[in-house]
Amino acid sequence: MPELPEVETTCRGxxxxxxxxxxxxxxxxxxxLRWPVPExxxxxxxxxxxxxxxxxxKYLLIAIDSGTLIVHLGMSGSLRLAPPDExxxxxxxxxxxxxxxxxxxYCDPRRFGSWLWTTDDPEQHSLLINLGxxxxxxxxxxxxxxxxxxNRKQAIKTLIMDSHLVVGVGNIYxxxxxxxxxxxxxxxGSSVTLEECTLLVSQIKKILTHAIRRGGTTLRNxxxxxxxxxxxxxxxxxYGRGGEACQRCQATxxxxxxGQRTTVFCPICQH
DNA sequence: ATGCGGACCTGTTAGC
DNA sequence: TGCTAACAGGTCCGCA
Numbered sequence: 091m092p093e094l095p096e097v098e099t100t101c102r103g104x105x106x107x108x109x110x111x112x113x114x115x116x117x118x119x120x121x122x123l124r125w126p127v128p129e130x131x132x133x134x135x136x137x138x139x140x141x142x143x144x145x146x147x148k149y150l151l152i153a154i155d156s157g158t159l160i161v162h163l164g165m166s167g168s169l170r171l172a173p174p175d176e177x178x179x180x181x182x183x184x185x186x187x188x189x190x191x192x193x194x195x196y197c198d199p200r201r202f203g204s205w206l207w208t209t210d211d212p213e214q215h216s217l218l219i220n221l222g223x224x225x226x227x228x229x230x231x232x233x234x235x236x237x238x239x240x241n242r243k244q245a246i247k248t249l250i251m252d253s254h255l256v257v258g259v260g261n262i263y264x265x266x267x268x269x270x271x272x273x274x275x276x277x278x279g280s281s282v283t284l285e286e287c288t289l290l291v292s293q294i295k296k297i298l299t300h301a302i303r304r305g306g307t308t309l310r311n312x313x314x315x316x317x318x319x320x321x322x323x324x325x326x327x328x329y330g331r332g333g334e335a336c337q338r339c340q341a342t343x344x345x346x347x348x349g350q351r352t353t354v355f356c357p358i359c360q361h
Numbered sequence: 362a363t364g365c366g367g368a369c370c371t372g373t374t375a376g377c
Numbered sequence: 378t379g380c381t382a383a384c385a386g387g388t389c390c391g392c393a
Contacts (some may be wrong), residue, residue: 093386124389125371148387159378165387166371181371200370217389244364253388260386350366352384 092163094225094258095301100169104194105143105218107171112139112189120183124164124204127184131159131207133165135186146213147221149258157209160217164202170195225294230256232288239287242279248349249279250294259294261351263301265329267293274360275353276346280307328354 092100113135121127135154142153152159163169174193178185179320184196184205196205208215223229238255239246247268250259259267268275270293273286282290304325328338332345336356345354 096386105382122370124387162387164370166386199371199372199383202369242363248364262386349364351387 092148092167092306093260093262093301094148094298095304096306097150097163097262098357099306100163101143101145101150104169104171107190107192108140108188108194110139111192112137113154114187114189116188117185118183119185120201120245121177123183123198123201125206127205128207131205134207140188146218147224147253149210149212149218151199153212157207158209158212160204160206160212160215161196162204164198164200164204166200167196167198167203170197212268220254221257222252222254225256225258229293230291232284232291235291236282236284236287237283239279244279245275245348246273246277246279246282246290247275247353250290251349251351256294258298262329263294263297265354266297266327269328269355269360270297272360275348275355283348328356330354 114143118127118129118132121129121166133157138154138156140152140154142151144151144153148162150159150161150163152161161169171192171240172195174187174191176193178195179197181197181199181201182195183198183201184195186194188194196203200216206217207217212218222236235250235256239249242249244252247264249255250267251261251264263302265275267290271289273282273290330341331343332354334343335341336343336359337355339358341356341358343354346351347353
């Protein structure tokens with residue numbers, strides 16, 4: 091799925107086309123996403139104007155006059171702007187028709203994503219209220235991470251992927267950041283020093299920023315809101331390279347499972 | 362509170 | 378070539 095850079099790219103791609111537009115209608119082709127898409131949206135949304143499109147963690151927040159759509163792309167979701175008469179794809183489950191003769195289509199083969207609605211401050215929604223800080227914000231610092239790691243026995247990789255600790259670090263970037271910081275993914279949280287936290291936090295920020303600049307990693311066929319594909323995986327140092335030579339020391343990269351996620355690391359460079 | 366495993370679903374790929 | 382099993386970018390929930 092979309093990791094944070096893909097969601098950010100989508101947000102930036104679609105926002106200029108959505109903000110200020112009046113909604114004509116919402117079509118739900120398949121309401122069975124992670125949670126059912128509320129049928130009431132079909133009556134609620136028409137004639138309302140989109141005020142803003144923002145991102146919190148991997149959630150896209152589409153603010154309308156009377157509330158906010160909370161959209162998550164799950165593992166396989168994508169949003170794209172299409173001409174309203176364009177044939178829809180097999181997995182285009184939700185379609186938002188706008189005034190400017192564009193249609194926002196939500197495609198999600200695995201249906202792990204969600205379209206939710208709230209009339210309150212979206213930050214207070216149960217899915218958002220307990221989220222950790224944004225990885226690119228200044229709240230996510232070495233000191234913050236170090237404090238959070240105290241007395242934690244879980245593997246550092248699992249911990250940096252925990253959205254209660256920090257949001258937006260998915261499997262790909264967790265692997266990459268740990269490699270760049272020279273930290274073994276299986277180390278317990280409490281064994282990571284403040285100095286290592288400094289390295290790790292700066293690598294997480296660097297890698298995510300870089301990926302956003304490149305328009306998202308795009309594994310298979312992710313397409314940003316503007317229809318441009320992101321860059322491919324050739325810039326990744328470890329993810330997807332188990333068994334290959336480490337680009338830094340030539341040792342064979344190891345692949346293991348950690349918390350049911352594929353984990354790749356260099357047994358020499360990462361301690 | 363923390364940690365772990367299972368669950369949600371379809372599509373693609375690796376292996377026999 | 379065809380069938381089957383394993384695996385894929387996420388993250389919530391329930392249980393120990």
